[in-house]
Amino acid sequence: CKLGQSVFLCCLYTFPSLSRLFYRYRDLAPQLVPLSYIDKPDVKLPYELIGSMAELKDNPFRQRIAEVFSEDGEGNMTLDDFLDMFSVLSEMAPRDLKAYYAFKIYDFNNDDYICKSDLEKTVNKLTRNELTLEEVCLVCDKVIDEADQDNDGRLSVEDFQHMIARAPDFLSTFHIRI
């Protein structure tokens, strides 16, 4: 057991998937990551490597995902962060956990609210800047208008989760198969 049981008990995966994930992590940089984690080495893979994974490399939100799940907030991931990320994105994760992290991914400026600028960034990422500025503005206003339950002009975690509860497809789409 290279990872130690503590990891096993703290994330949603069971052991064989964990070792699979570990090898995926190690394959990103075999020269950096040791085979044994018993003496707890302090290894961090830079964002460039994480973002080049097949599962992430074409995802428009890859940088946000890496930032949200990395401890330093810059996308550089330790093994723990890596396991954390895929355990939230697995199908075993409960809806609330997924919703919480989805919220953080869309919250580009880390102010704990999805405000209009965050939404604009999201729309641009979703459509590859194909919409005009006015259209983006309109869409964002519409979204805030619909989802904002407390009328403060931005979406809080509660608003977001309220919305997620109405979107049954969210659970299956916020999911990366590994």
Add this chain to the structure above:
Amino acid sequence: MTYHYNEAFENPDYRYSETLEIDRSRERNSSFLQNHHDSSLDDDSLYDSYEGGRGQRNQDYPMASMQPGFRYSHSASRPNTNPYGNPHTNPSFEYEPEFAYTSPSTFHAGDGPYVRRASDMSDGGSFSQSYNRRQADLVYRMPSSLLRLDSNAETYDKDKYKHEEKLIKNLASISSKERVKAIQKTPKTMKEKRDIRNKVLMEKTKKSVSSSTQINCCTQCLYKTALSYQRFKNGMSEYLHLLQLWQKTLKVIGGKFGTSVLSYFVFLKWLLTFNIFSFLVNFSFITIPQLIASGPNNLSFNGLELLTGAGYFKKTVLYYGFYTNSTITKTENNSSYDMQLAYIFTIGIYFIICFFSLVYSMAKSFRKNFINPQTYSGSAAKLLCIWDFNITNEKAVKLKQSNLSTQIKESLSEVTLEVLNLSPKQRIARIAVHLLVWMASLGIAAACCAGVYFFSRNNLQLLEGNKSELENEAATLVLPIVVSLLNLLIPFCFALFGLIEKFQYPRHQLYATVIRNVFLKIAIIGILCYYWLNDVATSEKECWESLVGQDIYRLIVIDFIFCLLASFFGEFVRRIIGTKCCKKLGVPEFDIARNVLDLIYTQTLAWIGIFFAPLMPAMQIISFFIIFYVKKVSLMRNCQPPRKVWRASQMTTLFIFLLFFPSFTGVLSVMAVIIWRRTPSKQCGPFQGLTSIIDAVSGWMHILDSYSSSKWVVWIYYNLIGSVHFFFILTVIVLIITYLYWQIIEGRRIMVRLLHEQIINRSSSSYQPYRRAALQMTASIERPFGRNGRDFYVEPSSARIPEKTSLPPADTEGCQPGISETLALALRARQQAEWEMEDNDDEDFRP
């Protein structure tokens, strides 16, 4: 106020007894542990509302079953067992004795703990810190803690530390399995989680040493067994997961085509596992005993049998007619095996298992996907939930992005609004067109039925003809070819109707097409069943059951071939035309609805066929296997991801429902007719010589009647299974329960509406916490399995804020009565929620 903390549960005796209960009774145990777990979290009602108040439906926090008096009675009955009862052992609760907030009049004596919880609330803010990645995360949700942060930042850190300690102690007190789950589900980094876990373990060992006198060896042993069993189960499930078929293929398909197309393949895989199960059951309980007893087969084999299923196959274990009605005995050890009973019980039990698993998957899927269907709309959810993280292919990502931008543009241009503003004339014209199309499609379905019935009568006469055997066999293929052709061509015809009709929403068109196709397919199967039961079964032919089996065999084989042809012509040739000749058409899309309906159709046939040909599932397995690969290749080569939004989860629910309702229930009624009403053939099969198949069971009951030891079986048979009265009473009870649940749901709907009104009333006010709490309240009630009522107790402590802030006191005064009303509503809602003690299994249904 300190003494309520953790109540009696810190008593190690208690803890171990409950750990042991895990295996004994999951249900009871979970409600017990929830109580527990709650005490670890209740200080942070806001966290509760975050974690538990929304979509959370797992076993850790379903508070709906909690009664206000429950906790209280525990603390009252065991006040002295609590090691933390003494304020000196746990100084973290010493501050703020001034929170003597008395709740509004709606509280009664049993609500004691909530009052105390209210006083604990100010700790909640700092406590919530430990649940977050960044410190500032949740502070905004907790105005009182924000204040605290401002006023005395020094004690803040201390509090945080203490609260982490408290969390750890609480976690230490619950069972290991629940603890692991609780830790896994906190949104924190792995490092923090591990920290907490280590501390919890330390706490646990410390405590178990201190109270080791109370744990005897036996409990410890049992505890260990339970733990290792858990670990074993975890490991096993994971290995089973690894064994799952096509993990990689599914990932590739999901990466390239998104969740919607993936759902077809998942459905196909689910049906395949269903068939593997039924094959195993039939093969082991019916076929193997027969193979032991059967003699050699001396019919010749000429290849055409593979298509027609007749000839050589007549005398094999494939068909009903080959099975013997005798008891198979092994002379050495004198054990015997009654084929009649084996046949009827295997098939019966298989159908019962199918029934329950279908109902289970259907209910689960409904619960997951229709939490709140009436409010699902709008661009907000569309925009923020739409990105499919499954997609990993570069081209697919680009396509998805451009599709999204066109969708957004379309919704902005408000095409739908124009449609709404129709003149009455146009509206009538539209309705007339709809009616016409419906009439036409129903007429076509009826015509198909008539045609199929004509051909099938013809088929029966062909068998009596005097031509050579080979010609006869070839002629039997006419009926299945006609049926498959109709199944292939008429849906295209229905799709053409879509061009004439203009639906307001594309999804209505989808539903209409699906319903028409279902009508067609079910009508065809229905008319075939009528032919089998009415014409073939009464035709005095030798071994009519085998004839029906052959018919079904042919239908399935020909349908399989047509399916392959359809994906060749429908997708491959269509792509050649679309890319080479007529560029306007473009690359075809994968038609999910049509393909899924085809699957449902063949599965229905296979279910009917199980009785007549017990090895039918084996054929299904082979054909599904090939279909999977053919469809996959065709999809990868020829198709592009669908442009329209496909609500995968709701459509999956619909398809499972269709598989259950017309398909499976229809099969059950056909089975009932065969078993109770039809006379089995005289010369072949396990039931030869009986007047009806059920006689086999009643005959067995007569035999059992003579043994005194098995009287109870006979009693059950006559008084429960064979009795009309029992089923009548059962139906009445089920109806009453259904009615009660209906009423509960109605009541809750009213409650939700009232609370929504409250929110709207409040939203003009500037006083945020009340609104937010009410919002959370509504959310938790809307979700039937939430921790209803919990979140609400945020308020008493936050009611203090105006004293410290600059808000005018009049404002708060104005709020109070409204809030107490809301509280009353909340309490009532919670009581209603207590009616439903649901097992909140969070395992997702993955067909």
